[in-house]
Amino acid sequence: MEKESKRTLKIFAWASFFNDMGSDMIYPVWPLFVTEVLKANMSVLGFVDGLGEAVVSISKALSGFISDRVRKRKVFIWTGYVCGTISKVGYAFSTVWMHLVPFRVLDRAGKIRSSPRDAVVADMSTRQDRGRNFGMLKAMDNLGAVCGILLCIVLFNIVGYRKLFMIAAVPAAISAILILFFIKEKKPAENKIYEGLSVKNLSGNAKLFFILSAVFALGNFTYSFLLVSAKLFGFKDVFIPILYLLFAGSASIFSLPFGRLADKVGRKPLMSLSFVLWGLTVFSFIMISGRWTIILAFILYGAHKGALEPVQKTFVSELSPVEYRASSLGLYQMVIGLCALPASFIAGVLWDNMGVLAPFYFSIGLTAVSVVMLTFVKEPKV
Numbered sequence: 001m002e003k004e005s006k007r008t009l010k011i012f013a014w015a016s017f018f019n020d021m022g023s024d025m026i027y028p029v030w031p032l033f034v035t036e037v038l039k040a041n042m043s044v045l046g047f048v049d050g051l052g053e054a055v056v057s058i059s060k061a062l063s064g065f066i067s068d069r070v071r072k073r074k075v076f077i078w079t080g081y082v083c084g085t086i087s088k089v090g091y092a093f094s095t096v097w098m099h100l101v102p103f104r105v106l107d108r109a110g111k112i113r114s115s116p117r118d119a120v121v122a123d124m125s126t127r128q129d130r131g132r133n134f135g136m137l138k139a140m141d142n143l144g145a146v147c148g149i150l151l152c153i154v155l156f157n158i159v160g161y162r163k164l165f166m167i168a169a170v171p172a173a174i175s176a177i178l179i180l181f182f183i184k185e186k187k188p189a190e191n192k193i194y195e196g197l198s199v200k201n202l203s204g205n206a207k208l209f210f211i212l213s214a215v216f217a218l219g220n221f222t223y224s225f226l227l228v229s230a231k232l233f234g235f236k237d238v239f240i241p242i243l244y245l246l247f248a249g250s251a252s253i254f255s256l257p258f259g260r261l262a263d264k265v266g267r268k269p270l271m272s273l274s275f276v277l278w279g280l281t282v283f284s285f286i287m288i289s290g291r292w293t294i295i296l297a298f299i300l301y302g303a304h305k306g307a308l309e310p311v312q313k314t315f316v317s318e319l320s321p322v323e324y325r326a327s328s329l330g331l332y333q334m335v336i337g338l339c340a341l342p343a344s345f346i347a348g349v350l351w352d353n354m355g356v357l358a359p360f361y362f363s364i365g366l367t368a369v370s371v372v373m374l375t376f377v378k379e380p381k382v
Contacts, residue, residue: 005124011182012117013137015175017144019081022088022171024148024248025155025164028241031224032231033091033161040097042228046348048097048104049222055108056337064115064330068323073116074185080113081176085169092165113179115333119326122317128263130317131270134310135259142252142306144171149245156241202328205378206319210335212373213312216275217339219366221347221359223247226301229285229356230294243298250302259310267315268379272371274308277301279367282360318380 034040034048063076083106090103118134125133148168155164202210223244230243262270277300284297313329320328347359 008124008183009121009133009136011178012121013140015077015081015178016137017140017147018171018178019084019175020141020144021148021151022168022175023084024145024244025152025168025171026088026091026148027145027223028149028152028227028244029156029161029164031227032240034097034100034224035228037161038094038097038100041348042225042351043345043348044097045224045228046222046344046346046351048100049224050340050342050344051101052104052108054338054340055105056111056333056340058334058337059109059112060115060337061327061330061334063112064119064326064328064333067116067119067326067330072185073120073326074179074183076116077113077183078176078179080110081172081179083107083110083112085172085176088165088169088172092162111333115326115330118313118317118329122313122325122329123322131259131262131267131310131314132256133259134313135256135262138255138259138306138310139252142248142255142302145248146245146252149241149248153241153245202321203319205380206316206328208373209315209319209377210332212370212377213332214335214339215366215373216278216370217336218343218346219363220278220340220343221363222340222344223301225344225347225351225359226281226285226298230298232356233288233294234291235294243294246295246298247302247305250299251305252302254303254306255310258307259314262311262314266379267311267318268374268377270307270311271315272374274304274311275367275371275374277304277307279364282363282367286357286360286364315379 031045034045035042040048059080063080067073067076087103087107087110090106091100094100094103121133121137122130148171151167152164155167159167227240227244231240235243258270258273281297281300281304284293284300288294312332316329316332317325346362350358350362
């Protein structure tokens with residue numbers, strides 16, 4: 001069983017690696033493509049990115065709910081990677097920003113893979129290694145991102161936006177193939193169809209954690225604002241992917257160690273640390289004193305993601321009923337994802353009407369509230 005679990009985790013990790021390689025060939029130049037090539041303003045960029053995150057939340061919730069009911073995981077995982085592959089081809093043929101909307105929806109709907117996959121990882125882990133396993137997945141995510149960004153830097157000036165997007169579809173397709181042909185799904189122990197998760201199945205502790213995460217998500221705007229801010233403060237287009245590389249590299253380095261640390265010291269300390277690191281990232285942009293401050297901010301941003309994402313999934317899986325893990329993980333992602341649409345849109349409106357720094361001040365306030373609320377969450381012992 002242990003050998004099979006390790007094999008499954010490795011395949012998941014490599015699939016995540018290739019998918020993020022493809023995605024992050026696009027992400028560093030995405031905000032520039034939307035605003036400069038397709039001529040959209042910051043409010044539109046915030047809307048498109050926020051819409052994508054909202055779709056992510058809904059797709060994760062639905063796939064988690066259905067997966068728990070029918071006790072099947074694999075079909076959601078490989079289908080999700082196929083959606084990501086098709087969307088990248090769609091981006092390449094978009095000529096106005098409105099064309100991006102259906103492909104952005106399809107791209108982010110590909111996240112139907114996340115809740116079922118995370119439920120498999122949580123089920124085959126123990127409290128002693130669950131943080132490490134989620135940390136390993138995130139580390140491979142971010143390592144793939146690093147490779148994708150390097151490919152973006154090398155290829156972008158040679159092939160341009162549209163051919164780059166077409167090339168990016170190839171690694172995503174490899175991810176789908178890995179899951180389809182190399183993951184063996186066990187038949188459920190019983191044929192029972194579960195009714196599905198209800199909010200009443202969640203403890204008050206879990207509900208509080210969901211609420212504070214939603215508050216934090218309302219201020220946690222898309223990375224696109226950080227990249228555009230960097231350009232406004234003097235970085236040339238060619239250097240923007242390098243800043244994104246610093247972020248992804250930092251996240252890759254910190255994900256596994258932070259996951260292991262969560263297993264040793266607990267989930268709450270790491271969650272608090274992730275909030276503090278985001279606060280420092282935002283504060284760095286407010287207090288910019290030179291280009292080195294921005295470089296430091298992107299390293300802090302990567303450390304924030306490296307701490308936040310593994311411990312979030314670990315914490316939620318332990319706060320939730322075992323039989324409803326996929327549903328709970330999906331519901332959690334829906335809560336914070338539905339906050340992402342207003343978060344990025346509000347940030348765009350604040351940027352356009354009140355100045356570049358307005359979204360950053362707004363975010364610091366909500367982050368502080370989240371830290372205070374986290375102190376009232378009780379960490380499960382098993």
